[in-house]
Amino acid sequence: MAGRRSWKGHRCFVRANSGRGSVSLIEYDLVVVGGGIAGLRAAIAAAESDLSVALISRAPFGAHHDGNIRDGLNAPAGDSQIEQFRSDALAAGSGLADAAAVSRSADAAVAEAVATEHMGAAYARSADGGLQTFRLGQNSGDYSLRAGWWTGRAVLNSLLDQACGYAIDGYFEWLPLELHMDEVGVSGLTALNIRSGQVQAFACGNVLLTDGAVGGLYSVSGNARHSAGTAQSLAAAAGAVLLDPELVEFVPGLVSSSPAAAGAVIGDAAAAAGARYSGLRSEPDGIALGAVARALDPGGGSRVDFSDCVEELELFAPELRGLLDDYFGAAVVPSAHFALGGIAPDTGIPGLHAAGEAAAGSLHGAGLLPGNALLDLLLSAKSAVSRIDPRPAALSESVRWRAQEGIQLTLAGDSSIDPAVLWNRLRGLMSSNLGLGRDVSGLAAAADQIAEIGDLARRAAPASSGYHFNLELVRLLELRQGVVTAAAIAAGAGSRRESRGPHQRADFPNADADFADHSAIRFSASGWRSDRWADYEPAAAEVPA
Numbered sequence: 001m002a003g004r005r006s007w008k009g010h011r012c013f014v015r016a017n018s019g020r021g022s023v024s025l026i027e028y029d030l031v032v033v034g035g036g037i038a039g040l041r042a043a044i045a046a047a048e049s050d051l052s053v054a055l056i057s058r059a060p061f062g063a064h065h066d067g068n069i070r071d072g073l074n075a076p077a078g079d080s081q082i083e084q085f086r087s088d089a090l091a092a093g094s095g096l097a098d099a100a101a102v103s104r105s106a107d108a109a110v111a112e113a114v115a116t117e118h119m120g121a122a123y124a125r126s127a128d129g130g131l132q133t134f135r136l137g138q139n140s141g142d143y144s145l146r147a148g149w150w151t152g153r154a155v156l157n158s159l160l161d162q163a164c165g166y167a168i169d170g171y172f173e174w175l176p177l178e179l180h181m182d183e184v185g186v187s188g189l190t191a192l193n194i195r196s197g198q199v200q201a202f203a204c205g206n207v208l209l210t211d212g213a214v215g216g217l218y219s220v221s222g223n224a225r226h227s228a229g230t231a232q233s234l235a236a237a238a239g240a241v242l243l244d245p246e247l248v249e250f251v252p253g254l255v256s257s258s259p260a261a262a263g264a265v266i267g268d269a270a271a272a273a274g275a276r277y278s279g280l281r282s283e284p285d286g287i288a289l290g291a292v293a294r295a296l297d298p299g300g301g302s303r304v305d306f307s308d309c310v311e312e313l314e315l316f317a318p319e320l321r322g323l324l325d326d327y328f329g330a331a332v333v334p335s336a337h338f339a340l341g342g343i344a345p346d347t348g349i350p351g352l353h354a355a356g357e358a359a360a361g362s363l364h365g366a367g368l369l370p371g372n373a374l375l376d377l378l379l380s381a382k383s384a385v386s387r388i389d390p391r392p393a394a395l396s397e398s399v400r401w402r403a404q405e406g407i408q409l410t411l412a413g414d415s416s417i418d419p420a421v422l423w424n425r426l427r428g429l430m431s432s433n434l435g436l437g438r439d440v441s442g443l444a445a446a447a448d449q450i451a452e453i454g455d456l457a458r459r460a461a462p463a464s465s466g467y468h469f470n471l472e473l474v475r476l477l478e479l480r481q482g483v484v485t486a487a488a489i490a491a492g493a494g495s496r497r498e499s500r501g502p503h504q505r506a507d508f509p510n511a512d513a514d515f516a517d518h519s520a521i522r523f524s525a526s527g528w529r530s531d532r533w534a535d536y537e538p539a540a541a542e543v544p545a
Contacts (some may be wrong), residue, residue, distance in 0.1 A: 038356025093365025185350025198465025212358030229485025244341030253335020266519025288367030366501025
């Protein structure tokens with residue numbers, strides 16, 4: 001098969017993580033940023049197309065938070081289920097989901113589900129041996145596949161296993177630093193080897209950004225704490241347009257005294273099991289995962305009740321016993337879960353591509369349908385790779401030395417500024433002013449304070465001055481990237497003078513037809529520019545079978 005290697009290729013996939021010294025330039029046809037489901041699916045598709053490909057992941061091998069996706073994978077089969085899926089997705093999208101994108105996803109879903117099963121994802125089977133389908137949450141049909149309560153983990157593990165058999169160089173525990181451009185388009189990027197503290201330059205004509213989770217910018221989230229919108233930050237700095245960055249889906253998250261459990265996503269698990277909620281401030285306003293979160297008591301007075309599905313809990317997720325006080329009333333609060341907006345798929349920059357949570361693909365619109373997160377991660381990755389043409393890259397070797405010098409300057413910064421304090425300040429600000437309750441004064445204050453935090457972060461130094469595994473350095477660099485994405489979220493929220501999906505403004509409490517289009521945010525020398533993009537057309541490339 002094209003792109004396959006022998007067992008030695010497996011060793012190459014792992015060997016790229018060593019702490020050996022950097023070389024001046026490493027050349028690839030494509031560099032994929034993100035070690036989650038979208039990144040792995042894209043890397044496999046690229047290797048099958050005989051592209052030389054590298055995968056760069058901030059997370060360790062196999063530790064991406066996509067494994068926490070519990071609800072399932074939507075795979076409607078037959079005209080009836082496809083129509084149910086289309087109706088549900090458009091309803092969840094609150095007027096911003098693109099009908100053509102929804103239809104393309106519906107048509108390609110079954111083939112992709114079967115492909116991931118062949119890769120090793122063990123979906124539940126019915127008594128007759130066929131794939132068993134489930135109804136998630138308030139979806140109108142039984143068109144979703146599940147692998148227990150950890151469908152994301154099953155898909156992630158199967159992709160990891162498959163990637164080890166392809167000609168893919170994996171760079172795990174590396175932090176992307178900057179995209180580099182020439183007069184034509186993308187020429188490469190630089191990344192920091194977290195183990196060694198050394199910078200590596202990658203010469204490539206194509207970069208695919210997939211890691212766009214932003215939950216780490218909020219106080220409560222089931223995302224990894226380093227999920228700070230790195231992809232959006234890199235793209236914005238390169239001049240790409242961000243669409244609807246203000247649309248961040250929240251779901252019910254667990255209230256716990258244990259730091260390891262706090263924010264654990266209960267919402268999609270509850271949707272999968274059919275659990276009931278109590279103590280809501282109002283009735284949920286739709287079928288999207290975030291509909292319940294918007295009705296929660298932010299003070300922790302809401303609870304999720306698993307008493308009607310104890311048997312299923314015992315069967316599919318016995319590990320949750322340690323997280324829940326009891327099956328009859330675990331306290332929940334809104335937890336930042338999924339970035340609905342992101343980089344415009346047609347970036348306008350030759351060689352720069354986006355997929356997964358980093359991209360605004362218009363399947364979700366302004367609401368995440370249960371089971372659509374996994375579907376979009378998989379399909380958008382394949383679609384993005386299908387549009388990639390190998391192109392030459394002319395990257396100067398000097399970019400690596402300039403980036404390494406930047407690391408040295410950061411280590412020699414102002415040690416009186418504590419990055420941990422800045423992180424806590426940013427997360428508190430995002431949760432209070434850019435969470436589920438927004439208004440003009442809070443948004444203006446957020447924009448000003450984010451700019452101030454960014455200025456302090458650029459001058460700060462990490463507590464540790466070493467190079468090897470200096471996680472204080474890494475967190476400071478991530479903070480600098482995170483404030484860029486946070487500023488984009490604030491700019492988008494300020495421009496959308498209505499309430500739609502997870503974007504709820506107290507001063508504009510209703511949806512407004514004048515804003516039933518995309519917010520387009522672009523960074524320029526004078527700051528963030530916000531426009532409406534009513535005529536935006538998502539990339540129409542067919543998802544290959």
